[in-house]
Amino acid sequence: AKYGLAVTNELLDVFGPGLMLGYDIGCGFSTTVNNSKLVGPKLRQHHAQFCVGSFHGHAHCRLCQLDWHPLYIKGCGLEDFETCEHVFSRSNALASSTWHTSAFHRHQLIHRWFETWNQEKVAEMSKFLCNNYVQAQDNIATLSPCIEASMKAMNLPSAQTFEEWHEAEKEYLSNLKHEPEGDIVRVHAFPSTSFYFLP
Secondary structure, three states, X not given: OHHHHHHHHHXXXXXXXXXXXXXXXXXXXXXXXXXXXXXXXXXXXXXXXXXXXXHHHOOOOHHHHHHHOHHHOXXXXXXXXXXXXXXXXHHHHXXXXXXXXXXXXXXXXXXHHHHHHHHHHHHHHHHHHHHHHHHHHHHHHHHXXXXXHHHHHOOOOOOHHHHHHHHHHHHHHHHOOOOOHHHHHHHHHOOOOOXXXXX
């Protein structure tokens, strides 16, 4: 945990208050950081918080998702908090060119690749921010009428109902000690499926 704590401390120093930190295990690591005598007070003073990235969040249990998935945290917007996954995906192409090189040349190529990637990202930053802003505005303009129409069709009095449903689901799952008997019976009663392969 010491590396994670050191990185969190550095991010708080560099970016200041109001930071949302995405981490594959942000749900559990948040407790570790809050219990740290050095980083915990700084995290709370900066009003920073953790979430679990969108990609990894779906592998967590539903109750965890309701508290830690960016989809349910106000202010996360369009961010998926999976930058490392994007970097790893793009850098995979580098593997074939370093396969038969010496350790020195492998490190050199990797270093050059990340240096170039970093320069490209800095150069594209304003375009990235502008595109995200335009996408957010477009989502608000196109999705708001759809949501309002759906709310009207379902006779929902206000958007507060969605938050009430969210809290009700959290409360239900928090109080659920065992799987409901009806669910177990339905699963066991499900008929076996036969598979047929056509020639």
